[in-house]
Amino acid sequence: MKLLFKQRFFSWFDSYDIYDEEGNVVYTVxxxxxxxHCLKIFDKNGTEIGMVKEVVFSFLPKFEIYIGNTYRGCIHKEFSFFTPRYNIDYNGWHVEGNFLEWDYKILSQSGNHVAAISKQLLNWTDTYVIDVSNPQDALNALMLVLAIDAEKCSRN
Structure with missing residues (x-):
């Protein structure tokens, strides 16, 4: 299942529409x-289904992930000199790849492919493709990508 993650062109706050392969909006952020940062995720019917929230009083950026009102895990940046590194406590997943250029993979604890993320070039706004192996992991993969994107924005 492929999701197209597209930032809205004119928005005061972070706002994104997430489309399926047919161009239908499946999530709104x-x-x-x-x-x-506080990003709320809504399904196609407008029901809030999740949230990514920055922990403000933290030495390095840290983001908590909620499904509904239930805490599911977090991601926080680790100290590193040249390339971003993250400690991920979410579904037993870890991330490998090039964070600076936005080409990376989400892998399960056993090393199985969960999703691949890549940035599309030559668009007016940030646009990413999230290629999810199992459609049931789509929301969780999206929330992890949102947390990494929010951390990247907090650096700029």
Whole structure:
């Protein structure tokens, strides 16, 4: 299953539409006014289904991931000199690849492919493709990508 992750062109806060392969909106992400990043994820019917929230009082950037109101895990940046490194406590997953250029893979604890993320060039706004192996992992993969994207934005 492929998801197209596209940032909205004019928005005061982080806002994204997530499309399926047929061009239908399957998720909408809306940034909320708060200390740090707070991204709420809505399904195609407008029901809030998840949230990625920055922990403000943290030495290095840290983001908590919620499904509904239930805490599911977090991602926080580790100290490194040249390439971003993350400690991921979410579904037993880990990430490999090139974070700076946005080409990376999400792998399960056993090393199986969960999703591949790649940036599409020559678009007006940030646009990424999330290629998910199992459609049931789509929301979880999206939330991990959102946390990494929010950390990247907090560096700029």
């Amino acid at each position: 809306k940034g909320q006014l708060s200390w740090g």
